[in-house]
Amino acid sequence: MALLSILHYPDPRLHKVAARVELFDDALRTLVRDMAETMYAAPGVGLAATQVDVHKQVIVIDVSETHDDLKVLINPRILSTAGTQTCEEGCLSVPGVYEDVRRAERVLVEAENADGRTYAIEAEGLLAVCIQHEMDHLKGKVFVEHLSRLKQMRIRSKIEKDARRKAA
Ligand code: K1U
Numbered sequence: 119m120a121l122l123s124i125l126h127y128p129d130p131r132l133h134k135v136a137a138r139v140e141l142f143d144d145a146l147r148t149l150v151r152d153m154a155e156t157m158y159a160a161p162g163v164g165l166a167a168t169q170v171d172v173h174k175q176v177i178v179i180d181v182s183e184t185h186d187d188l189k190v191l192i193n194p195r196i197l198s199t200a201g202t203q204t205c206e207e208g209c210l211s212v213p214g215v216y217e218d219v220r221r222a223e224r225v226l227v228e229a230e231n232a233d234g235r236t237y238a239i240e241a242e243g244l245l246a247v248c249i250q251h252e253m254d255h256l257k258g259k260v261f262v263e264h265l266s267r268l269k270q271m272r273i274r275s276k277i278e279k280d281a282r283r284k285a286a
Pocket residue numbers: 161162163164165166206207208209210211247248251252
């Protein structure tokens with residue numbers, strides 16, 4: 119297994135649109151294992167392949183406290199949504215930034231697992247938020263892009279300031 123490097127906003131590679139997975143082979147299963155290891159080590163509750171510079175529709179999520187409920191979503195598609203919720207989100211690609219984002223409260227999602235079997239997940243609460251956040255990554259969208267222009271400008275200045283401080 120291997121820890122993968124996570125791209126940091128505003129890296130333009132975070133805006134690439136991920137391609138559908140057509141081949142469910144050992145290379146895909148290795149990617150899934152490495153992504154899960156990277157997510158748990160970060161630590162985080164989700165990770166999209168885009169964030170590790172692999173532009174395929176692959177997501178790993180585990181919102182359990184015990185790290186024993188890994189969900190693998192390949193080629194995810196939302197079948198239906200209900201309600202709205204506002205939840206504070208973070209992102210491993212935007213370290214140190216936490217902001218409220220409004221999303222659907224419940225989602226019904228269909229996806230393939232690492233063996234290519236199609237299954238459905240009905241999610242609510244943090245799992246629903248996390249699925250929507252990670253699906254945004256696959257479309258090239260980072261959560262800060264849900265915020266106002268002013269907030270985005272403040273976040274960019276904070277990131278630039280942090281980078282200057284780190285380089286000094
Ligand atoms: O996409 C990512 O960068 C992962 C992100 C997922 C997420 C979290 C919260 C709301 C929406 C999406 C994270 O995992 S950020 C880190 C985090 O939330 C966390 C870290 C350790 C323990 C619990 C949560």
